[in-house]
Structures are given as C-alpha cells and as structure tokens.
Amino acid sequence: MVDVAAGCSFGCLFCPVRWRRVQDGEIEVFVDLPDRLRRELTMRRRSAEQVGPGKVLLNAATDSFQPIPSLLAVVHETLEVLFSAGVQVAVRTRGLVPEGFAGLLRRHSDLLLVEQTFFSVDERLTEQYEPGAPHPQQRLESIRRLRAWGVEVRARIQPLIPFVSDTVGHLEELVRHIRSAGIERATSSYLVMRPQVQERLETRIPQAHWNLIRGSFKGQPWRKVGIHQMTRLMPIRTRDQGYRRLRTVAERAGLTIGICACQDPDLGSDCFARQSSTDLVGQLDLFPSAS
Numbered sequence: 544m545v546d547v548a549a550g551c552s553f554g555c556l557f558c559p560v561r562w563r564r565v566q567d568g569e570i571e572v573f574v575d576l577p578d579r580l581r582r583e584l585t586m587r588r589r590s591a592e593q594v595g596p597g598k599v600l601l602n603a604a605t606d607s608f609q610p611i612p613s614l615l616a617v618v619h620e621t622l623e624v625l626f627s628a629g630v631q632v633a634v635r636t637r638g639l640v641p642e643g644f645a646g647l648l649r650r651h652s653d654l655l656l657v658e659q660t661f662f663s664v665d666e667r668l669t670e671q672y673e674p675g676a677p678h679p680q681q682r683l684e685s686i687r688r689l690r691a692w693g694v695e696v697r698a699r700i701q702p703l704i705p706f707v708s709d710t711v712g713h714l715e716e717l718v719r720h721i722r723s724a725g726i727e728r729a730t731s732s733y734l735v736m737r738p739q740v741q742e743r744l745e746t747r748i749p750q751a752h753w754n755l756i757r758g759s760f761k762g763q764p765w766r767k768v769g770i771h772q773m774t775r776l777m778p779i780r781t782r783d784q785g786y787r788r789l790r791t792v793a794e795r796a797g798l799t800i801g802i803c804a805c806q807d808p809d810l811g812s813d814c815f816a817r818q819s820s821t822d823l824v825g826q827l828d829l830f831p832s833a834s
C-alpha cells in the first residue's frame with residue numbers, strides 16, 4: 544500500500560478512515576513521496592535479497608483524484624515511478640481522473656486497475672452523504688474516459704446503507720447507470736460503523752435516516768474487525784438479505800457482484816486490496832497506513 548496523502552476533502556460522512564494528523568475535510572500531501580519511492584525501489588532492485596513489490600494499492604488513506612493540483616501532481620509522479628518499475632497499480636476513487644493523466648495512463652494501461660466507487664446516483668442522497676465528492680454522472684464520464692484510454696475499470700457500490708440506499712428502487716437505478724458506462728463487475732459491502740462514523744451520521748443526517756440506521760445496528764456489539772478495534776456490523780442475516788437483493792437486481796442487468804472481504808469478513812470473498820497485493824513481495828514501509 545502506498546499513500547501520497549492523509550485526509551480527504553470529499554468529506555463523506557461514512558468514511559471509515561480515521562485521520563491521525565488532519566481534521567475532517569483537510570488533506571496533507573506527502574510531496575516527497577515520489578523521490579522516497581524512487582530511491583526505495585532502486586535500492587531494492589540493486590539488492591540481491593530485497594525484491595520490490597509486484598502490485599501496489601495506491602491511496603487507502605485518501606482519494607487519489609481530488610481536484611487539488613498539488614495532490615494530482617504527486618499522484619501523477621508516483622504513478623510514473625511505479626509504472627517505470629513495472630509495478631501494477633490498483634486505485635479506488637470517488638473522484639474524476641483528469642485529462643492530464645491521459646498520456647501516462649494510455650502508455651501503461653496494462654499496469655492499472657481502477658475501481659470507481661458509488662454509494663448512490665440519487666442527487667439528494669449524494670449531497671447529504673458525500674458532500675464534497677463529484678456528481679455521480681461525472682464519475683460515469685470518468686469511467687468512460689478511462690476505458691477509452693484502455694484502462695480496466697470496475698465499480699464499487701459502497702457503502703450500502705440500510706433503508707436509505709439498499710432498496711430495490713435505488714439499487715436498480717444505480718446498477719443501470721453503472722452498466723451504462725460499460726462496467727461488468729462490481730464489489731459491494733454494507734456500512735461499517737466505527738465511533739467517528741457514528742458521531743458524524745448522528746449529527747449530520749436527517750433524524751429519520753439516523754433512526755433507520757440506528758435500528759439496523761441495534762444490539763450489535765463493538766468488536767475487533769481486521770486491524771480496527773472498534774467496529775460494529777449489522778446482523779449477518781440482514782446483510783445477507785441485502786446482498787441477495789443487490790445480486791438479483793445486478794444479475795438482471797448483467798452486472799456481477801462480489802462482496803468485499805475487507806469490509807465484510809463474514810460474507811465477503813472479493814477483495815480489491817488483497818487482489819492488488821496478491822503478488823506482493825516485500826511491502827515497502829514508507830508511511831504507516833492511516834486507516
């Protein structure tokens with residue numbers, strides 16, 4: 544995993560990442576990362592014992608494609624460094640890949656996998672829950688652009704929010720839009736509650752929504768999931784029913800759904816992060832993960 548920044552200006556209310564150094568909505572760009580990465584990769588290539596990574600998940604602690612020039616410049620340079628070393632890169636984003644990346648991505652399309660993330664295409668919902676992220680229609684345009692450059696793109700439907708975004712009507716609309724951009728495969732998972740997510744939702748969404756969400760988590764204990772000490776998941780039966788609903792809707796439209804094993808360790812089997820580190824040999828430790 545490589546992070547070129549910590550924090551995210553998109554400010555999604557359900558964001559699971561806990562920023563250690565920055566406030567919600569702020570971002571700290573690690574401008575020296577490309578140089579450090581270049582040095583590290585060169586050193587590893589020269590060393591007989593140390594081999595560099597075959598695949599990298601870029602930016603788990605921020606979104607790579609926020610419209611912030613200093614961030615985009617570092618992302619571009621980081622991709623150049625990784626591609627030059629033959630490293631495959633996986634990127635997950637709610638943002639838009641700018642035209643300025645066309646040359647680089649066209650040249651290295653075989654080394655890149657992009658997962659474009661959506662929670663809903665309903666404008667009212669996205670304004671409430673993803674206040675700083677680009678409009679879903681713009682994200683669909685970004686997918687079309689990437690595909691035209693030869694880049695493999697998948698979708699991520701995340702998070703499913705009980706009674707808010709997981710109804711048949713909402714899912715049909717979302718799946719229809721994703722398919723219209725030519726996407727055939729998506730990964731999904733339900734909302735994962737963490738203390739900071741609960742605090743944001745409780746104070747910033749309509750009371751009726753919060754009542755539905757709170758009711759869906761009722762009686763569920765806080766537990767350790769993966770590296771996270773304090774996590775609450777909805778009852779497994781409720782999640783299973785929701786995933787079946789999504790799969791039924793998606794299959795009718797020709798979209799294959801996998802469940803993310805990182806976000807849902809009980810029911811998940813698909814994992815973008817794990818796929819991107821399948822052949823990882825020698826994880827670089829330039830910065831600790833912020834999540």
Ligand code: SF4
Pocket residue numbers: 551552553554555557558559560604605606637676
């Ligand atoms: S785009 Fe991703 S990293 Fe940024 S706030 Fe939303 S969920 Fe968090």
